[in-house]
Amino acid sequence: MQTGESENSIADSRKKTITGKAIKEETMEYIQLTPENLQKEHICCSMTEKKGDHSVTDKKEWLKKRMEEGLVFYKGNIRGKVFIEYIPAEAAWVPIQAENWMHINCLWVSGSFKGQGYSDELLQHCIADARAKGMHGITILSGKKKLPFLSDPSYLKHKGFTPADEAGVFTLMQLPFHTDVKAPCFAKTVFQPKHPEHTFVLYYTDQCPFAIQYATRFAQWMNNWGQACIVHHITTREAAQKCPAPVTSYALFYGNTYLTNEIMSEKKAEKLWRTYGSQTVQAG
Numbered sequence: 001m002q003t004g005e006s007e008n009s010i011a012d013s014r015k016k017t018i019t020g021k022a023i024k025e026e027t028m029e030y031i032q033l034t035p036e037n038l039q040k041e042h043i044c045c046s047m048t049e050k051k052g053d054h055s056v057t058d059k060k061e062w063l064k065k066r067m068e069e070g071l072v073f074y075k076g077n078i079r080g081k082v083f084i085e086y087i088p089a090e091a092a093w094v095p096i097q098a099e100n101w102m103h104i105n106c107l108w109v110s111g112s113f114k115g116q117g118y119s120d121e122l123l124q125h126c127i128a129d130a131r132a133k134g135m136h137g138i139t140i141l142s143g144k145k146k147l148p149f150l151s152d153p154s155y156l157k158h159k160g161f162t163p164a165d166e167a168g169v170f171t172l173m174q175l176p177f178h179t180d181v182k183a184p185c186f187a188k189t190v191f192q193p194k195h196p197e198h199t200f201v202l203y204y205t206d207q208c209p210f211a212i213q214y215a216t217r218f219a220q221w222m223n224n225w226g227q228a229c230i231v232h233h234i235t236t237r238e239a240a241q242k243c244p245a246p247v248t249s250y251a252l253f254y255g256n257t258y259l260t261n262e263i264m265s266e267k268k269a270e271k272l273w274r275t276y277g278s279q280t281v282q283a284g
Contacts, residue, residue: 028082028118030125033063038063038064041075043056059209061206062206066091069087069088070088071091072085076113081110082109082122083106083108083109085107086129087105089103093241094141094247095189095241095245096172096241097187101138101184102138104126107119107123107140119155137175139174142156143170144169148260149247156173160175165184166186167190170247187242193256196228201252202232204231204234204248205233208263211249215250225273260272
């Protein structure tokens with residue numbers, strides 16, 4: 001898989017840190033995950049697995065298969081969350097129509113690495129790669145305001161992205177390379193669910209290791225509270241591209257009402273249940 005840069009490329013920009021009166025310049029080394037190095041490298045968002053947990057293993061297996069379809073996972077060569085994951089939109093596990101666009105699954109820089117310009121470096125790598133491959137531009141999911149696990153719309157607008165389409169609280173952002181290309185849009189299936197009433201319906205994929213862990217827990221909590229709950233583990237691109245939620249990594253409905261893409265603790269899940277489902281259980 002060609003990206004226009006070597007696997008162990010060095011960013012051109014510098015991070016400056018002050019130690020006493022001296023200014024020290026450091027470079028961030030980046031590496032690209034491949035089928036060959038995937039098992040020995042961490043995947044940033046989840047470093048290790050606890051006993052009985054297979055979420056990282058599942059995520060790596062998902063990545064390996066997507067790499068055959070053009071997915072790129074490019075990360076800082078550090079133990080932390082500095083990475084970008086992107087894929088040709090035709091192969092993306094989201095319900096969008098964006099032929100010959102590159103879609104960013106995740107752009108994440110956190111902790112002490114924030115504010116150092118690493119998001120810009122990761123984004124520029126994706127842009128350069130997409131241009132080299134003759135793409136029309138870049139797409140990424142965001143919100144009308146900041147939503148959990150999605151890139152901040154204010155940052156994207158600052159980097160030149162504009163809204164291409166909207167669905168509920170979600171916005172499909174675009175960064176076109178040309179002015180004469182067809183704008184991407186959400187698929188017609190988005191927010192057209194046909195779910196049973198008084199039932200929590202959860203969709204998730206193996207794209208996010210946190211979703212893998214908490215989807216099962218959410219179903220168990222609802223079962224403990226006597227609440228009807230259906231969990232859809234999306235295992236194919238075709239199913240993902242027909243999903244009624246813009247976000248497929250983790251999306252929760254109550255009946256046909258979309259609720260959230262937030263991966264919740266038991267306490268938050270119980271609060272949500274008491275708001276929507278507990279009255280139905282008591283009435284039944």
